[in-house]
Amino acid sequence: MREIVECVPNFSTSDPKIVESILKQIKKTKNAFLLDHTFDDYYNRLVVSFVGNKESVIEAALSAAFKAVELIDMRKHKGQHPRIGAVDVVPFMPIKSVTMGGCIELARRFGQTLAEKCGVPVYLYGEAATKAERRDLDWIRKGEYEKLAEMIVKPERKPDFGPAKSHPTAGVTVTGARKIMAGFNVNLGTADLKVAKKIAKALHAEKGGFSNVKAMAAFIPEKNITQIGMSVTDFEKTPLYRVFELLKVEAARYNVPIISSEFCGMAPLKALIDIAACYLKIDKLTEERVLEMAVQNAIEKGEGKSNS
Amino acid sequence: MREIVECVPNFSTSDPKIVESILKQIKKTKNAFLLDHTFDDYYNRLVVSFVGNKESVIEAALSAAFKAVELIDMRKHKGQHPRIGAVDVVPFMPIKSVTMGGCIELARRFGQTLAEKCGVPVYLYGEAATKAERRDLDWIRKGEYEKLAEMIVKPERKPDFGPAKSHPTAGVTVTGARKIMAGFNVNLGTADLKVAKKIAKALHAEKGGFSNVKAMAAFIPEKNITQIGMSVTDFEKTPLYRVFELLKVEAARYNVPIISSEFCGMAPLKALIDIAACYLKIDKLTEERVLEMAVQNAIEKGEGKSNS
Numbered sequence: 001m002r003e004i005v006e007c008v009p010n011f012s013t014s015d016p017k018i019v020e021s022i023l024k025q026i027k028k029t030k031n032a033f034l035l036d037h038t039f040d041d042y043y044n045r046l047v048v049s050f051v052g053n054k055e056s057v058i059e060a061a062l063s064a065a066f067k068a069v070e071l072i073d074m075r076k077h078k079g080q081h082p083r084i085g086a087v088d089v090v091p092f093m094p095i096k097s098v099t100m101g102g103c104i105e106l107a108r109r110f111g112q113t114l115a116e117k118c119g120v121p122v123y124l125y126g127e128a129a130t131k132a133e134r135r136d137l138d139w140i141r142k143g144e145y146e147k148l149a150e151m152i153v154k155p156e157r158k159p160d161f162g163p164a165k166s167h168p169t170a171g172v173t174v175t176g177a178r179k180i181m182a183g184f185n186v187n188l189g190t191a192d193l194k195v196a197k198k199i200a201k202a203l204h205a206e207k208g209g210f211s212n213v214k215a216m217a218a219f220i221p222e223k224n225i226t227q228i229g230m231s232v233t234d235f236e237k238t239p240l241y242r243v244f245e246l247l248k249v250e251a252a253r254y255n256v257p258i259i260s261s262e263f264c265g266m267a268p269l270k271a272l273i274d275i276a277a278c279y280l281k282i283d284k285l286t287e288e289r290v291l292e293m294a295v296q297n298a299i300e301k302g303e304g305k306s307n308s
Numbered sequence: 309m310r311e312i313v314e315c316v317p318n319f320s321t322s323d324p325k326i327v328e329s330i331l332k333q334i335k336k337t338k339n340a341f342l343l344d345h346t347f348d349d350y351y352n353r354l355v356v357s358f359v360g361n362k363e364s365v366i367e368a369a370l371s372a373a374f375k376a377v378e379l380i381d382m383r384k385h386k387g388q389h390p391r392i393g394a395v396d397v398v399p400f401m402p403i404k405s406v407t408m409g410g411c412i413e414l415a416r417r418f419g420q421t422l423a424e425k426c427g428v429p430v431y432l433y434g435e436a437a438t439k440a441e442r443r444d445l446d447w448i449r450k451g452e453y454e455k456l457a458e459m460i461v462k463p464e465r466k467p468d469f470g471p472a473k474s475h476p477t478a479g480v481t482v483t484g485a486r487k488i489m490a491g492f493n494v495n496l497g498t499a500d501l502k503v504a505k506k507i508a509k510a511l512h513a514e515k516g517g518f519s520n521v522k523a524m525a526a527f528i529p530e531k532n533i534t535q536i537g538m539s540v541t542d543f544e545k546t547p548l549y550r551v552f553e554l555l556k557v558e559a560a561r562y563n564v565p566i567i568s569s570e571f572c573g574m575a576p577l578k579a580l581i582d583i584a585a586c587y588l589k590i591d592k593l594t595e596e597r598v599l600e601m602a603v604q605n606a607i608e609k610g611e612g613k614s615n616s
Contacts, residue, residue, distance in 0.1 A: 004607075033606030033607065033609070035599075035603070035606055036597075051603050051606055096603075240588065241588065244587075244588050258589060259589070260590070260591045261588050261589050263593065266598065266599035267593060267597050267598050268600075269598055269601075272580050272581060272598065273580060276583040280552050281568050282569045283568045285575060289571065289575050291343075292577045292601060293577075294343045295312060295314075295359050295403060298342075298343055299312075299341065302339065
């Protein structure tokens with residue numbers, strides 16, 4: 001397969017039966033390949049990652065979204081993660097032989113079709129945004145599902161597709177195009193959400209933190225700890241080691257130990273390279289210098305040759 | 309391509325013209341793909357890395373070896389890295405859909421052919437060794453090229469292929485099979501080779517260091533610094549961060565700053581993952597969780613499905 005797009009839809013559910021129904025739609029789509037999915041009660045959110053060519057990715061994304069609109073009732077939804085709809089956010093990302101323009105086109109087709117078939121209002125964000133402020137997912141999601149009725153009628157908040165009226169059970173959907181980002185969560189050895197929020201604030205772009213970082217604090221009841229959940233939108237400009245080192249400083253200030261970290265979704269290779277290169281002072285380490293990537297590149301080059 | 313073998317032959321030369329002639333033999337072999345090559349004056353050594361299926365890899369390795377035997381004269385060779393022949397060591401490593409047994413077979417065929425066609429005595433090492441002590445490259449290379457005449461006639465040192473008599477210009481060759489390893493060099497901010505040797509000694513397996521590490525010290529004249537050159541044969545059991553942290557402790561003891569590090573040859577993904585996971589305390593990070601690998605795996609699985 002030459003062209004590869006990644007899609008990481010976020011759905012407002014952690015009901016195992018609904019999760020299974022949504023995943024089934026992606027699995028059954030030809031040339032769409034599920035990479036990963038995670039869901040938990042405290043976020044009450046399902047994050048799915050899959051890849052494919054443009055046609056198979058949009059087909060799988062729409063099938064999954066239709067199913068989610070059918071099965072999720074936002075009127076009953078509670079969770080610590082900000083959300084505005086059943087199909088909360090659906091980003092398309094170029095991975096290989098696809099441009100950002102191609103992904104913007106996918107987002108527009110996805111949004112238009114979802115609005116037409118299900119009557120769900122859709123906003124475009126990221127690189128697909130039609131206005132500067134709509135680039136920012138947080139701006140669109142302001143007030144969340146609960147305040148949708150009053151927000152959606154404001155002229156500056158007119159949806160890009162569909163009616164200016166929230167879908168009764170599915171709310172609204174945000175879709176768009178962006179570069180791949182790193183989802184990175186750090187678990188703190190404290191149950192004190194106030195302290196965790198202070199640490200998250202120190203890292204968050206809009207609060208004076210790193211310009212490519214969004215950070216939020218959540219309480220994880222089953223472990224009685226807190227977690228800093230981060231999206232690092234440009235992990236090449238703001239590498240994870242730098243974010244982690246500052247988080248260490250802030251946590252130490254409150255005498256909070258860092259228990260562990262985890263990628264939310266897939267770990268981009270470049271993010272790992274930058275971490276290793278920093279701590280071991282490694283020069284000239286690029287993706288092409290990683291054995292597995294070099295082998296893959298060499299073989300593809302060879303296949304290209306023998307085909308031509 | 310389903311089966312993949314990596315071969316990393318080491319040749320005793322840093323003459324750009326000879327390097328070019330050797331590389332040409334690999335480049336012209338169908339289905340063999342050059343990944344990397346490095347050479348420098350202080351080691352006076354060329355390290356090449358290439359991949360292919362079994363047949364193309366042995367063909368390329370033999371062509372390159374014939375050319376090296378033809379062009380390199382060991383009687384004039386000087387260098388800081390231990391070496392015993394023009395084609396010093398030729399390991400074959402399983403990467404994908406090839407067993408260690410398959411690589412042992414390749415090493416035997418390579419050794420037998422090189423001995424027959426060029427009259428170069430050949431020893432088998434690593435997993436291909438015919439006696440326990442021959443598993444260790446250092447045991448075979450003891451006395452290096454200069455003492456070959458007296459060493460090779462000892463009964464316990466009878467070559468596995470070819471005559472018990474050193475080739476006049478090419479010495480002997482060591483070939484074998486092994487797992488991929490990490491070559492890792494650390495540059496020290498001191499020109500004092502005695503200090504660098506003490507640090508190398510602290511890390512080296514046989515001197516009481518880490519059981520999977522071979523470490524040597526070299527002086528790098530053009531930079532007026534020293535370098536610890538390491539082979540970490542099992543970087544899963546002895547991860548690089550652990551080696552680096554001990555090196556830091558030993559260097560600090562002598563007030564020597566660590567300037568930089570570099571992989572010698574390709575960087576195995578698992579080695580990078582272990583470094584990132586240690587410093588950022590990342591749980592559950594495996595090769596399958598790296599985006600680029602997951603995409604590749606998903607596509608291969610999909611292609612397998614559609615073919616069957």
